[in-house]
Amino acid sequence: MEPIAPRNLTAQLAYRARGNPPGTTPASSVGNFYPGLELDLRNLWRRVFAGIELHEAVALVLAVDDDAPPEVQALVGEILLTVDGHPVWIEVTGPREPGGASESLGNWSLEWSNALADIVHKAGQEVRCTFTKGDDDQQDVSLRVRQIFEPGPEGGEDARTAVLSRELAQPGELTQSLCSPWQNDFIGCGCYYWAASRPDYVNVEFDEADGSRGHNWLQRDRTPATPKFYTLRQADLLQHADIIAGWEDKLSFVLKGRDDHDRDGD
Amino acid sequence: MTATVTEPRVRGYHLFDGGTGPHILVSEGSLVYAIPPEVRELFEDAAAARDETAASALLARFGLDVSVGLDEAPGEVPLRSISLAIAQTCNLSCTYCYAEQGDFGGAAKLMSEQVAHAAVERLVDDAAAGEQVTIAFLGGEPLANRRVLRSATEHAAARAVERGVRVGYSITTNGTLVTPDDAEFFARHGFAVTVSLDGVGAVHDRLRPARNGRPTYDRVLRRLEPLLSERRRTMNLSARVTVTPRNLCLPETLDEFISLGFDSVGFSPMLSSPTGADEMAGTDLTAMLEQMTACAERFEERVGSGVPYPFLNAVNALREIHRGTHRPYPCGAGAGYMGASADGELFACHRFVGDDERKMGDVLTGVDPARQLKWLDDRHVHRQQPCSGCWARYLCGGGCHHEVIGRGRPACDYIRGWLHHCLCMYARLREKRPEYLDMMARGR
Numbered sequence A: 001m002e003p004i005a006p007r008n009l010t011a012q013l014a015y016r017a018r019g020n021p022p023g024t025t026p027a028s029s030v031g032n033f034y035p036g037l038e039l040d041l042r043n044l045w046r047r048v049f050a051g052i053e054l055h056e057a058v059a060l061v062l063a064v065d066d067d068a069p070p071e072v073q074a075l076v077g078e079i080l081l082t083v084d085g086h087p088v089w090i091e092v093t094g095p096r097e098p099g100g101a102s103e104s105l106g107n108w109s110l111e112w113s114n115a116l117a118d119i120v121h122k123a124g125q126e127v128r129c130t131f132t133k134g135d136d137d138q139q140d141v142s143l144r145v146r147q148i149f150e151p152g153p154e155g156g157e158d159a160r161t162a163v164l165s166r167e168l169a170q171p172g173e174l175t176q177s178l179c180s181p182w183q184n185d186f187i188g189c190g191c192y193y194w195a196a197s198r199p200d201y202v203n204v205e206f207d208e209a210d211g212s213r214g215h216n217w218l219q220r221d222r223t224p225a226t227p228k229f230y231t232l233r234q235a236d237l238l239q240h241a242d243i244i245a246g247w248e249d250k251l252s253f254v255l256k257g258r259d260d261h262d263r264d265g266d
Numbered sequence B: 001m002t003a004t005v006t007e008p009r010v011r012g013y014h015l016f017d018g019g020t021g022p023h024i025l026v027s028e029g030s031l032v033y034a035i036p037p038e039v040r041e042l043f044e045d046a047a048a049a050r051d052e053t054a055a056s057a058l059l060a061r062f063g064l065d066v067s068v069g070l071d072e073a074p075g076e077v078p079l080r081s082i083s084l085a086i087a088q089t090c091n092l093s094c095t096y097c098y099a100e101q102g103d104f105g106g107a108a109k110l111m112s113e114q115v116a117h118a119a120v121e122r123l124v125d126d127a128a129a130g131e132q133v134t135i136a137f138l139g140g141e142p143l144a145n146r147r148v149l150r151s152a153t154e155h156a157a158a159r160a161v162e163r164g165v166r167v168g169y170s171i172t173t174n175g176t177l178v179t180p181d182d183a184e185f186f187a188r189h190g191f192a193v194t195v196s197l198d199g200v201g202a203v204h205d206r207l208r209p210a211r212n213g214r215p216t217y218d219r220v221l222r223r224l225e226p227l228l229s230e231r232r233r234t235m236n237l238s239a240r241v242t243v244t245p246r247n248l249c250l251p252e253t254l255d256e257f258i259s260l261g262f263d264s265v266g267f268s269p270m271l272s273s274p275t276g277a278d279e280m281a282g283t284d285l286t287a288m289l290e291q292m293t294a295c296a297e298r299f300e301e302r303v304g305s306g307v308p309y310p311f312l313n314a315v316n317a318l319r320e321i322h323r324g325t326h327r328p329y330p331c332g333a334g335a336g337y338m339g340a341s342a343d344g345e346l347f348a349c350h351r352f353v354g355d356d357e358r359k360m361g362d363v364l365t366g367v368d369p370a371r372q373l374k375w376l377d378d379r380h381v382h383r384q385q386p387c388s389g390c391w392a393r394y395l396c397g398g399g400c401h402h403e404v405i406g407r408g409r410p411a412c413d414y415i416r417g418w419l420h421h422c423l424c425m426y427a428r429l430r431e432k433r434p435e436y437l438d439m440m441a442r443g444r
Ligand code: SF4
Pocket: B384, B385, B386, B387, B388, B390, B391, B392, B393, B394, B396, B397, B398, B399, B409, B411, B412, B413, B415, B416
């Protein structure tokens, strides 16, 4: 049967791709998904290669299938570097400060929805992937790309759907690892989406000569006496469990950019 | 075309086929889809049986039941458009005039500068920077009060610059008093000028005589010469034809006015006049639909081969169909639009000037929210009969409030017949000239 074809603009706007419930339309979504509120996009890529389980945020192999061949078994704990010739990390160069000289700013991971866009079309095929343990040692392994979308029931145009394949995620996986705004757990947020109510840089002082100094909002120790130094050292920072279990003790209201005030005072 | 093609059968949709295969208009959201013949059969069966339950079930089954949230009245609506009855007097005595020769059945009045400026301030000051407002000069004959018209325009222009608001101006005139200097003024301020012309030559003269009975057509065309020849790109000139049983020669009128150089030409039927004179009845409306269809055929032929043919009714209908315009009111009257009388009272629109029941406030104190809310609630198309069951309700909006209150709804078959023809034409042009429709949908 020929499809029902939207002709005017409202009909085109109202078009619902097969399989997507209304809750997935952009109009009904908060629209962030790294980790997100409705769906954690990173979980889409978790099982994209048969035999291994990945995490996008660090490009890390988390687990392997029990029945995987030995060279795949050996990948646990390794970092994915390239897929089918496409790098998933890239060296970023540029000035460290405004007006500074261009220099290497280290290796940064690319978003996989861009970096891996090409392999969406290679479902069912084997592609070469390069991994490393973090040293210079690299190994190439061929892995099969899983179906990203379910094929439609018929041939022709209808064969393409926007329905995520069952192979890609097990029930419940897409909504795992979401942000938890009610407990202020924005730790995973890769885009500092929450900055309005919870700025990521607090207690900031500014002077003409040295620029700004302040605390990371997650720093365990944030008193007026704590040296003003922005740290990213994990040991210094609150972790998910701290925030989820005790956010009301560990965080204060941010007033005029400061949260180092006495919480029992007035 | 027979009424049976377009009569309301179920409220949710209307089926049509203009020769490019079956299509459906889904009323909620004004959605247009091409559908396969076997799907059309299902929808046709439900409509023929007038089975609302089956009809809704079919819309749901095929995913066409999009909720567009038109159930509620919109609440208080900010004023964004105002018309000034700048001169409640007129030098013509048109047979059917809603303003009864300009004075709305009362004493002739000219709006004072003070009232005009207060109206302008009410409008411009309530808008936020970056917003667009429009001021329409109406009458009577607005050029009978030229001094205040110009002073109000200049006041609005200066005030708008101060506040960062954009203003559009329009005037509806009988054309008999236009001077070359007016043409220059309209061009400078980017006016949309609408001239009421009811036909070519003697046809016009019969309906629109001067007070002393003399003909006016030649005089109007002479007066419009500077507008037609010297006008700048910044101005828009249209002809508006009020259709009565005595000027039913629309294709000829349309051709003539387009060749004279008007930027657009539009027709509207005279449905309600204060004395009942020259109102259109059933057979007149059938004749009018035939002639409008003939005009649309000329339009489609020209536009289909890339030649502009500014037949306003067709352009507007295609634009609304392509955009999927859906609204529960026919117009902005009593919502974002009000008509100010010469005394500075605000009415639901220019035609309700002097009608105390449709008074909405005044230019000094603004719109009375309670009266506005009541009006919007009462006039919502869901509360109109038989509109709530009509497939055309969100394109038609229930018909001009003024005409409906004055005479009811004698023109529904005409309205639906015209929409049906435009839907068929839309489906054809959607295949032949999709880029034309996209370009047009971007315009105002
Ligand atoms: S006025 Fe318009 S919406 Fe109401 S019944 Fe007539 S055509 Fe339908």
